Amino acid sequence: MIIEKSAVAGTLESSDAQVTVEPAENGIELEISSSVMNQYGRQIKATVLETLDRLDVKNGRVTVVDKGALDCTLKARVECAVFRSCGQSDKNLPWGGAVK
Amino acid sequence: MKNAVGRDIPEFLLKDGREVYQGKNYMDGKYLQKAAPRTRRYEKPQESKIVDSIVDALKQVGAKSGMTFSFHHHLRNGDFVVNMVMQAAIEEMGLDNITIAATSLGEAHDPVAQYIEDGKVVGIQTSGIRGKIGEVVSAGKLKTPAIIRSHGGRPRAIEAGEVHIDIAVVAAPTSDCVGNCRGIGGKSNCGSLGYAMTDAKYADHVIVVTDCLVDFPNMPASVEAIDVDAVVVVDSIGNPKKIASAAARISQNPRDLMMAENVAKVIASTPYFKEGFSFQTGVGGPSLAANLFLEKYMDERGIKMGWAIGGICGPMVEMLKKGKVGKVIDVQDFDLDAVNSINQTPGHYEMSASQYANPANKGAFVNKLDFVVLAALEIDTGFNVNVLTGSDGVLRGAPGGHPDTAAGSKCCIIVTPLVRGRMATVCKNVVTVTTPGDCVDVLVTDYGIAVNPLRPDLIKCLDDAGLPHVTIESLQEKAYSLVGTPDDLEWEDKVVAVLEARDGTILDVVRKIKPLKL
Numbered sequence: 380m381i382i383e384k385s386a387v388a389g390t391l392e393s394s395d396a397q398v399t400v401e402p403a404e405n406g407i408e409l410e411i412s413s414s415v416m417n418q419y420g421r422q423i424k425a426t427v428l429e430t431l432d433r434l435d436v437k438n439g440r441v442t443v444v445d446k447g448a449l450d451c452t453l454k455a456r457v458e459c460a461v462f463r464s465c466g467q468s469d470k471n472l473p474w475g476g477a478v479k
Numbered sequence: 480m481k482n483a484v485g486r487d488i489p490e491f492l493l494k495d496g497r498e499v500y501q502g503k504n505y506m507d508g509k510y511l512q513k514a515a516p517r518t519r520r521y522e523k524p525q526e527s528k529i530v531d532s533i534v535d536a537l538k539q540v541g542a543k544s545g546m547t548f549s550f551h552h553h554l555r556n557g558d559f560v561v562n563m564v565m566q567a568a569i570e571e572m573g574l575d576n577i578t579i580a581a582t583s584l585g586e587a588h589d590p591v592a593q594y595i596e597d598g599k600v601v602g603i604q605t606s607g608i609r610g611k612i613g614e615v616v617s618a619g620k621l622k623t624p625a626i627i628r629s630h631g632g633r634p635r636a637i638e639a640g641e642v643h644i645d646i647a648v649v650a651a652p653t654s655d656c657v658g659n660c661r662g663i664g665g666k667s668n669c670g671s672l673g674y675a676m677t678d679a680k681y682a683d684h685v686i687v688v689t690d691c692l693v694d695f696p697n698m699p700a701s702v703e704a705i706d707v708d709a710v711v712v713v714d715s716i717g718n719p720k721k722i723a724s725a726a727a728r729i730s731q732n733p734r735d736l737m738m739a740e741n742v743a744k745v746i747a748s749t750p751y752f753k754e755g756f757s758f759q760t761g762v763g764g765p766s767l768a769a770n771l772f773l774e775k776y777m778d779e780r781g782i783k784m785g786w787a788i789g790g791i792c793g794p795m796v797e798m799l800k801k802g803k804v805g806k807v808i809d810v811q812d813f814d815l816d817a818v819n820s821i822n823q824t825p826g827h828y829e830m831s832a833s834q835y836a837n838p839a840n841k842g843a844f845v846n847k848l849d850f851v852v853l854a855a856l857e858i859d860t861g862f863n864v865n866v867l868t869g870s871d872g873v874l875r876g877a878p879g880g881h882p883d884t885a886a887g888s889k890c891c892i893i894v895t896p897l898v899r900g901r902m903a904t905v906c907k908n909v910v911t912v913t914t915p916g917d918c919v920d921v922l923v924t925d926y927g928i929a930v931n932p933l934r935p936d937l938i939k940c941l942d943d944a945g946l947p948h949v950t951i952e953s954l955q956e957k958a959y960s961l962v963g964t965p966d967d968l969e970w971e972d973k974v975v976a977v978l979e980a981r982d983g984t985i986l987d988v989v990r991k992i993k994p995l996k997l
Contacts, residue, residue: 394900411997415901417871418965420995447900450963 382439386463389448389456396448398427398460401440407431413445426450430457439464484863484912486987492624492977498984503886503917506982511839514640516683519708527656528710533567533688536709537646540684542568545576546645549678552583552607553650553662553669553811557721560650560688562590563713569599578602580642582633582674582832583877586610587721595621604642606630607877608867608976616975617873619991625874625976627867627913627989630810631836631843631883632981634677638839641983647682649675649702650716654689658707659700662829663818665691667717670812670821671791672701676831679706690716699822701829724814729771729794730764734925738765738894741923741946742852743772748944749937751849751889752776755785755805759845759884762792762813763854765894765923770794777803788835788844789880791817791827799826808844810835810880836883838981845880845887853881855895857902857909860951862916862931864893865909867978870902872968872992874976878913882981885918890937893919897926903958903965905951910968911978912987926957969993 382402389397393414411423423445430453431441441460445453462468480488482499493499519540530536548568550561561581568574577599579591583606592611594600601622606629608616616625628636636642651660652668662672667690679685679702687702687710696704730736742765746752758773760766771794777783784804787795791809793816798804806826812818820827836845845851856876857865864885867876885891895904905924920937922929929951930938941948959965970990980986 409997415870415965417968417992417995419901419963420997421966422963424997447902449901449961 380434380436380461380465380467382436382461382464383466384464386460388459388463391444391446393446394448394452396443396445396453396456398456399442400460400464403438403440406438407436408440410441411443411445415445415447423453426453427457430454431461434458434461436461482985484861484915484986486912488985488988489974492974492985492988500915500980500984500986503915505984506839511639513638514643514681516681518683525657528658528707529656530709530711533564533711534571536686536711537568537572540646540686540708542572542574542646544574547578547580547643549644549647549682550579550581551650551672551674551678552581552585553672553674554667554717554722556585556587557718558587558650559715559717560648561588563688564648565591565594565600569594575599576601578604580604580644582630583607583879584609584612588612598622604628606633606879608874609876613874617992619973619975621975624974627878627976627978629836629878629882629981630674630832630880631838631845632979632983634831634833634837635839635981635983636979637677637681638833639983644678644682646684646686647678649679649685649687651687651689651702652716653691653693653697654687654710655693655695655697655704656710657695657704658685658687658702658710659695659697659704660687660689660702661697662701663821664693665689667715667719667722668818669722670818671809671829673810673830673835674832675702677833684708686711688713688716690714723812723818730768732764734896735764735768738923738925739768740772741928742769742892742894743776744944744946745892745921745923745928745941746773746850746890747776748940748946749890750940754782756849757785757847758787758850759789759848760852761854762790766852766854767792767794769852769894770798774798774803788848793817796820796824796827799824836880836887838883838886843887845883848884848888850890850892851884851888852892852894853885855893855904857904857906858893858895858919858922859906859909860955862919862922862951863909863912864914864919865911867913868911868989870910872910872970872989874989882914882918885914886981890920891918892921892923894923897924897954897958898962901962903955903962905954905958906965907955911989913978915980915986922951922954924954927954929954969995
């Protein structure tokens with residue numbers, strides 16, 4: 380998928396994560412801040428990159444403000460932000476398709 | 480050197496006979512030489528000890544750089560007095576090299592963080608350390624490692640002379656002109672003044688700060704005029720709204736209630752649950768709700784509670800008034816119901832921190848305790864509990880009476896949800912050990928109950944009562960399966976805080992955290 384415009388998913392509530400994606404040219408630029416950085420920072424990074432890879436996103440600026448979200452939440456927020464950025468969330472959501 | 484809970488204590492801390500933690504009751508039977516204060520004689524009769532300002536009081540008692548000031552935390556997050564006195568000492572009198580020995584410090588004392596950064600305050604000794612003070616100490620900005628003690632460990636250290644208090648400051652809701660103090664009868668009431676009592680007896684000098692001057696004699700006095708040098712009357716010692724909440728409400732959260740009910744079931748399954756049993760509970764959601772369910776079992780069996788201690792709040796006072804508990808003895812009050820009851824409701828008494836929890840006296844109340852119900856930030860598979868450091872390694876909690884009641888009681892129950900957000904409460908290794916696992920008996924979570932294998936007798940009690948329980952390892956595995964396995968925190972060498980066990984040995988240290996860079 381190609382990030383066509385800026386899009387956001389998620390909130391800043393506890394146990395959620397707010398993911399912002401923006402168009403960019405040279406690969407993935409990832410910025411993460413987290414309330415559980417010291418213990419889960421590496422895992423958050425791995426989960427976000429893995430989800431982007433599954434969605435076949437090659438380029439984009441991705442900002443994650445994590446408030447202690449579980450992996451499933453993080454994946455859902457990344458997916459939703461990417462879908463919103465390329466009009467995919469208007470119709471034909473690929474539930475369980477592009478996202479395994 | 481590794482201690483009995485497997486923590487590596489750096490050698491430089493083990494001087495002057497200081498030892499690492501060796502296990503419960505290690506100091507039993509040893510002798511202690513008590514320290515004595517050097518106090519000034521006021522032989523010539525004084526009509527009044529009132530002085531105009533805090534600076535005048537400090538000058539009168541000879542405040543100098545390098546001194547240790549003590550404070551108590553009954554005004555909790557509403558306290559103005561620590562900041563007022565520090566401002567007078569540091570900004571108006573220009574003192575530095577100051578050590579603050581407080582029973583607890585919190586967000587109300589954020590201005591002190593600046594004095595630490597400026598190098599004016601060089602030592603902190605406390606039970607609670609939260610807010611900005613916790614952050615700057617964690618960042619390694621305090622000149623000497625902070626010393627964290629339990630509520631019982633503190634009077635022990637004072638009596639042993641390990642902390643010598645030059646000036647004790649008593650924040651008094653009411654005082655008379657010569658310094659008889661009470662926690663009630665004024666406009667900033669806090670009820671018990673239990674934590675200030677040992678300080679007042681062992682400090683060289685005592686200054687009373689009050690916002691409500693009452694007629695002499697202010698009786699029965701919690702801190703007595705015979706120990707007081709000077710009295711200062713100020714506009715306000717604290718914000719009453721933050722001193723005591725309207726009423727501690729019992730949780731409606733179904734998860735809390737389920738855990739609370741299981742706590743009550745565990746209690747009811749033991750042989751200690753009989754006529755005249757004794758009890759302490761915290762004021763956290765599930766701990767407080769345990770009161771409610773316990774009452775049901777007490778009615779069923781037709782038994783009454785003999786006595787309860789602790790930080791006290793409304794629901795316990797309610798039980799006292801209903802005649803379901805014989806006596807309530809408290810060191811601190813958490814809500815207005817408790818504040819308005821102490822020394823008023825028959826059977827509701829005040830006690831000092833030493834009487835409450837000191838392991839080096841001849842028998843504190845905690846030693847006679849049957850049950851205590853406590854919370855935890857983390858508990859590991861060795862039943863070690865952390866109530867001090869957050870998952871990011873920053874100081875933001877308080878051992879309080881946790882280690883004291885856990886060690887003294889016959890059955891210590893920890894109640895906590897299995898996970899909080901992404902944090903696994905039940906984990907492999909707690910960040911900091913504040914209560915050693917050999918003092919903790921039962922863990923109640925929303926995913927099951929675990930009993931410490933050191934207590935086969937309690938395991939049998941639960942089995943006989945048909946209460947299902949699992950191993951703590953299986954709870955930890957369940958937690959990690961939900962939130963993922965956490966990475967270990969990474970630390971620098973610098974020790975920012977020393978955690979003293981209640982007996983004075985070293986239980987753990989907190990180092991400066993190394994921030995994770997991705």
